[in-house]
Amino acid sequence: MLVVIALLMTSAVVHGSIDGRWSVKKDLIAQGEQIRTLPETAGDWKLVASPEMHESALRILQCHGWDQRQYRNSVTGQFITVAVMFGPRGPMAVHTPEVCFDSVGTSQTRDRRVESISTSQNDHELWSVEFSSKDSPDDRFESWYAWSDGGAFQASKLPRVWMASNLYKIQLSGPTGSGADQPIQDFLAEFLPQVEVVLE
Numbered sequence: 001m002l003v004v005i006a007l008l009m010t011s012a013v014v015h016g017s018i019d020g021r022w023s024v025k026k027d028l029i030a031q032g033e034q035i036r037t038l039p040e041t042a043g044d045w046k047l048v049a050s051p052e053m054h055e056s057a058l059r060i061l062q063c064h065g066w067d068q069r070q071y072r073n074s075v076t077g078q079f080i081t082v083a084v085m086f087g088p089r090g091p092m093a094v095h096t097p098e099v100c101f102d103s104v105g106t107s108q109t110r111d112r113r114v115e116s117i118s119t120s121q122n123d124h125e126l127w128s129v130e131f132s133s134k135d136s137p138d139d140r141f142e143s144w145y146a147w148s149d150g151g152a153f154q155a156s157k158l159p160r161v162w163m164a165s166n167l168y169k170i171q172l173s174g175p176t177g178s179g180a181d182q183p184i185q186d187f188l189a190e191f192l193p194q195v196e197v198v199l200e
Contacts, residue, residue, distance in 0.1 A: 028166060032065015032086040034198040043190035045071040045080065053083070061095060063087040064166065071187065080174040080187045084195060092167045093160035097129055097143040106131040114155045115144060117188045121196050122152035128184070130176055144184050145171040150199045153192070168199060 040047035049070040058066070066085040072078070085092065098108060112129040126146035133139040146153035149164040159167060174184045 028064040028086075031200055032063065034200070035065050035067045035084050035086060037198060038067065038084070038194055042071065042187065042194060044073050044075045045187050045190060046074055048072045048079075060091060061085060061087055062091045073183070073187075076183070078175055078183045080172060080183060082170065082172045082187075082191065085169045085171075087166060089162055089165060089167050090160055092147065092169045093162070097131075097145060097171065097173075101131050101143065105134050107134050107137075109140060115185065117185065117192055119193045119196065121193070124153040124188075124192055125155040126153060126170070126188075127155045140176045141173055142176050142184055143171065143173045144188070145169065148199060170195065
């Protein structure tokens with residue numbers, strides 16, 4: 001009986017540590033609210049909408065702070081949707097586009113791969129994956145995502161075991177790139193330097 005109790009307690013502590021439940025908190029809400037101070041322009045990309053995140057998603061993610069935006073390129077007319085979130089490591093880690101988009105009428109059309117974006121401050125790496133509409137297979141789009149503990153964004157294979165209690169997550173969706181036309185990459189080259197300013 002004592003062994004069983006000890007194993008259960010050990011399991012609870014390990015699980016709580018992985019989810020960030022046992023960490024000492026600072027002013028996480030204030031830290032998360034910094035995300036909403038991001039500028040409304042990023043090069044040729046202009047903010048056109050700030051859609052609310054679904055309440056169910058916010059409950060699942062347990063965000064300390066977040067912002068979701070849609071930008072339009074004033075030259076090409078292309079649109080990019082981006083969400084930047086900050087919250088407990090566990091919930092931030094497990095909800096990837098492969099899980100979310102599969103439940104809303106889309107199919108994954110290629111395996112995820114690592115994309116690299118360098119700024120003057122950091123070398124960032126993000127996962128990218130392509131989807132198509134199940135009703136219209138030729139209608140394709142890309143989603144890019146990664147996590148950060150305050151430094152460079154990383155395309156981590158195991159973000160849930162990251163040695164940080166809370167993580168930033170960035171997730172974008174936009175047109176599939178082709179040749180020299182790489183909308184998400186172009187947007188990130190302008191947007192990531194702005195995000196670096198609010199990361200702690």
